[in-house]
Amino acid sequence: MTTVGLLYPGHSAEDDYPRLEVLLNSDIRVPVVHTDIGEDAHRVDALLEMGSADRLAAGVEELRLAGAESVVWACTSGSFVYGWEGAHEQIRSLALAAGLPASSTSFAFTHAVRQLGAERVAVAATYPQDVTALFTAFLKASGAEVVADRASGIVTAAEVGTWGRAEVLELARSGDHPDAEVVLLPDTALHTVAYLDELEEALGKPVLTANQVTVWEGLRLAERRAWGKKLGTLFARPE
Incomplete structure (x- = not known):
């Protein structure tokens, strides 16, 4: 059995993770510990506080007791908001x-883009424009070329968590760009796991979503390769 421990802020789309477990159909377990979210706001000051070292450290003992072999801070905005160097320091502290080996959803995106061999990406974000711009800068620091970034202006994770299939598909379509080799949906508050194959079929290219890449990153850290049907190109079994 491989156990990937996740630190997840508050309650929005954490039910994506047991769905991933089922679709992986293996001996992989993904226990989730909920961190104190503080103020639910896609605002820089609130995000910096949400991702503080003390808030993250508070949940690690429970994950160790669950047998975690790696730990991922399952939050994109609460990691890239620190910038490239600051986000590295965040996971070093974690x-x-x-x-245990540790990472965050922000780094999961950069590693997944490289895994797919892509260079040009488009961002379809739920966030306000200023927060989306910080994610774009983070991706550029990783070496990716961001050909488009679309901000939806949603302030709270609670609102994002209410979005369903229609909203997720529309977000991906509106954020796509003809030059993009892959489209990124960077919010762990957004339910996406049930729609991964449909998203890729609609866009005709790989799609990476926050909860998908978070689990993939934890498995990468645990040195466990896994494949699953209906989980997009990232989890597709090599032919």
Whole structure:
């Protein structure tokens, strides 16, 4: 059995993770510990506080007791908001607190883009424009070329968590760009796991979503390769 521990802020789309477990159909487990979200706001000051070292460290003991082999801070905005160097320091502190390999959803996106061999990406974000711009800057720092970034202006994770299939598909379509090799949906508050194959069929290209890449990153850290049907190109079994 491989166990990937997730630190998830508040309650929005955490039911994506047991769905992923089922679709992977293997001995992979993804326990989730909910961190104190503080103020639910896609605003820079609130996001910096949400991703603080103390808030993350508070949940690691429970994940260790659950047998976690790696830990991922399952929050995109609460990691890239620190910038490229600051986000590295965040996961260094998390790894020290947990005594385990650690990462965040922001780095999961950069590693997944490289795994797919892509260079040009489009961002379809739920966030306000200023927060979306910080994610774009983070991706550029990783070496990716961002050919388009679409901001939806949603302020709270609670609202994002109410979005269903129609809204997710529309977000992806509106954020796509002809030059993009892959489209990124970077909010772990957004339910996407049930729609991964449909998203890729609609756009005709790989789509990476926050909850999908978060679990993939944890498995990568645990040195466990896994494949699953209906989980998009990232989890497709090599032919």
